[in-house]
Amino acid sequence: MYSEKVVDHYENPRNVGGFGKEEAGVGTGLVGAPACGDVMKLQIKVGADGRIEDARFKTFGCGSAIASSSLATEWVKGKTLDEAETIKNTEIAQFLSLPPVKIHCSVLAEDAIKAAIADYRAKSGASDKAAE
Amino acid sequence: MNVATQNTRTVPDHGVNAPKLPIYLDYQATTPCDPRVVEAMLPFFTEHFGNPHSRNHKYGWDAEAAVEKARAQVASIIKADEKEIIFTSGATESNNLAIKGVAHFYKDRKNHVITTVTEHKCVLDSCRHLELEGFEVTYLPVQQNGLIDLEVLRNAITPKTAIVSIMAVNNEIGVIQPLAEIGKLCREKGVFFHTDAAQAVGKIPLDVDAMNIDLLSISGHKIYGPKGIGALYVRRKPRVRLEALIHGGGQERGFRSGTLPTPLCVGLGEACAIAEREMDAEAARLRKLSERLYNGITARLPEVFLNGDAEHRIPGNLNLSFAHVEGEGLMMGIKDLCVSSGSACTSASLEPSYVLRALGVEIEMAHTSLRLGIGRFTTEEEVDYAIEHLVQAVQRLREMSPLWEMAQQGIDIKSIQWAEH
Numbered sequence: 001m002y003s004e005k006v007v008d009h010y011e012n013p014r015n016v017g018g019f020g021k022e023e024a025g026v027g028t029g030l031v032g033a034p035a036c037g038d039v040m041k042l043q044i045k046v047g048a049d050g051r052i053e054d055a056r057f058k059t060f061g062c063g064s065a066i067a068s069s070s071l072a073t074e075w076v077k078g079k080t081l082d083e084a085e086t087i088k089n090t091e092i093a094q095f096l097s098l099p100p101v102k103i104h105c106s107v108l109a110e111d112a113i114k115a116a117i118a119d120y121r122a123k124s125g126a127s128d129k130a131a132e
Numbered sequence: 133m134n135v136a137t138q139n140t141r142t143v144p145d146h147g148v149n150a151p152k153l154p155i156y157l158d159y160q161a162t163t164p165c166d167p168r169v170v171e172a173m174l175p176f177f178t179e180h181f182g183n184p185h186s187r188n189h190k191y192g193w194d195a196e197a198a199v200e201k202a203r204a205q206v207a208s209i210i211k212a213d214e215k216e217i218i219f220t221s222g223a224t225e226s227n228n229l230a231i232k233g234v235a236h237f238y239k240d241r242k243n244h245v246i247t248t249v250t251e252h253k254c255v256l257d258s259c260r261h262l263e264l265e266g267f268e269v270t271y272l273p274v275q276q277n278g279l280i281d282l283e284v285l286r287n288a289i290t291p292k293t294a295i296v297s298i299m300a301v302n303n304e305i306g307v308i309q310p311l312a313e314i315g316k317l318c319r320e321k322g323v324f325f326h327t328d329a330a331q332a333v334g335k336i337p338l339d340v341d342a343m344n345i346d347l348l349s350i351s352g353h354k355i356y357g358p359k360g361i362g363a364l365y366v367r368r369k370p371r372v373r374l375e376a377l378i379h380g381g382g383q384e385r386g387f388r389s390g391t392l393p394t395p396l397c398v399g400l401g402e403a404c405a406i407a408e409r410e411m412d413a414e415a416a417r418l419r420k421l422s423e424r425l426y427n428g429i430t431a432r433l434p435e436v437f438l439n440g441d442a443e444h445r446i447p448g449n450l451n452l453s454f455a456h457v458e459g460e461g462l463m464m465g466i467k468d469l470c471v472s473s474g475s476a477c478t479s480a481s482l483e484p485s486y487v488l489r490a491l492g493v494e495i496e497m498a499h500t501s502l503r504l505g506i507g508r509f510t511t512e513e514e515v516d517y518a519i520e521h522l523v524q525a526v527q528r529l530r531e532m533s534p535l536w537e538m539a540q541q542g543i544d545i546k547s548i549q550w551a552e553h
Contacts, residue, residue, distance in 0.1 A: 010464055016532050033550035034496035037458055041534035058534040062460035
């Protein structure tokens with residue numbers, strides 16, 4: 001039922017946990033809904049060079065949802081925000097060999113990346129303005 | 133904290149008798165055949181292979197005698213007369229025959245059927261089919277404990293009501309409906325009472341006369357008998373009439389044509405005989421195991437909720453919601469335990485259990501539910517192993533759950549504007 005890669009990420013999830021939301025350089029994305037059976041929290045920590053130096057996630061959901069978010073944290077690391085934004089749900093789904101009924105898990109992971117980036121940009125934009 | 137570095141997959145060997153894996157905890161889905169049942173069946177595949185409807189020779193007579201003995205065994209467990217038992221292919225067919233058969237036969241005078249929202253799909257789908265044919269169907273709600281409100285039933289019955297179909301024991305949550313009270317009410321109102329007793333036979337005492345039951349469905353494979361056989365009890369006094377679904381040689385008093393599968397009938401009969409004999413002792417044993425399982429889990433995990441009435445339930449069923457842990461994700465973490473999930477993702481529909489929703493269980497809690505079903509061959513070692521395995525998996529997944537984290541921080545997840553997807 002599950003691909004080997006999904007099982008691997010489920011059993012050995014990468015980057016589980018979180019950063020303080022108010023920490024400098026941190027962007028937080030919280031997507032999904034408990035009523036739908038999937039909630040993902042994905043956080044990025046952006047370094048001085050503008051690259052994502054670290055990422056964390058927590059997910060409420062099925063094995064595919066956990067695997068999709070675990071994979072997403074691996075993929076965003078080392079990327080610039082613009083690069084990370086180009087990660088597509090189809091790439092996640094393909095890499096994990098998700099069946100059609102689980103495609104929404106990869107969509108959620110893509111949304112989580114975008115939400116974390118948007119949050120970071122909103123926060124850093126705000127602090128830039130405050131510094132002016 | 134890095135959960136990834138914890139080796140949470142290994143369950144410590146905590147007992148001397150490590151059970152054989154995986155552990156079957158899905159006795160409401162199906163049961164293994166009792167070896168005594170198989171033994172009783174075997175000669176009827178080979179030596180005594182006759183057609184029970186052959187009236188001209190010993191092969192036929194032997195098979196007929198076996199079938200009739202089985203019919204009496206089936207009748208006995210529900211305190212019926214053997215003439216009132218019709219063999220079918222299973223409870224799905226029995227339910228179809230009871231509901232459609234009665235509705236069709238009495239359609240000139242009556243056009244209304246009453247059932248509940250928590251019935252098995254085969255009852256609900258039979259009712260939907262009748263609606264397409266022009267019948268009216270009332271789907272009674274259930275209370276938060278899963279039981280119907282008798283006053284609501286009373287008010288739903290009209291002079292046009294032909295039949296009330298209410299399951300004896302729910303397959304997902306194990307609650308027992310007030311059969312005697314429902315039967316009394318239906319008899320007073322002159323309405324037939326059918327009950328789907330697939331999950332009840334052999335688990336609770338059933339008496340069709342004392343409970344005023346007019347039709348009752350039985351399944352073989354839910355009671356340690358073979359798959360592919362079931363029975364329908366049809367009352368003779370006062371007589372219940374049915375329109376057959378399957379036409380042919382007129383077997384089973386014309387209600388159900390087709391050559392009877394002698395080995396399966398024998399298996400169902402033997403399963404009923406064993407269940408009748410051992411029901412009290414088995415129920416007591418399962419009650420202890422079930423309490424051990426429930427107490428073992430809840431002693432170590434907070435925020436675990438039992439779905440369905442705590443008192444009016446069969447001992448072999450525990451339907452639990454593990455707050456903040458999604459059911460399918462949890463099932464993946466307990467692959468040595470064979471259980472069912474009320475969560476969305478196991479079904480093609482992505483909708484969580486309609487039974488839990490009918491109880492008013494919130495949709496997010498319905499996503500976190502598991503059905504643990506124990507039965508005749510469940511051991512204490514298996515229960516202890518299940519507790520250990522389940523507790524560890526829930527703890528691990530809660531550490532990974534953003535909802536658990538919010539709950540720990542005192543954030544009400546209902547206060548968040550979630551984007552439904």
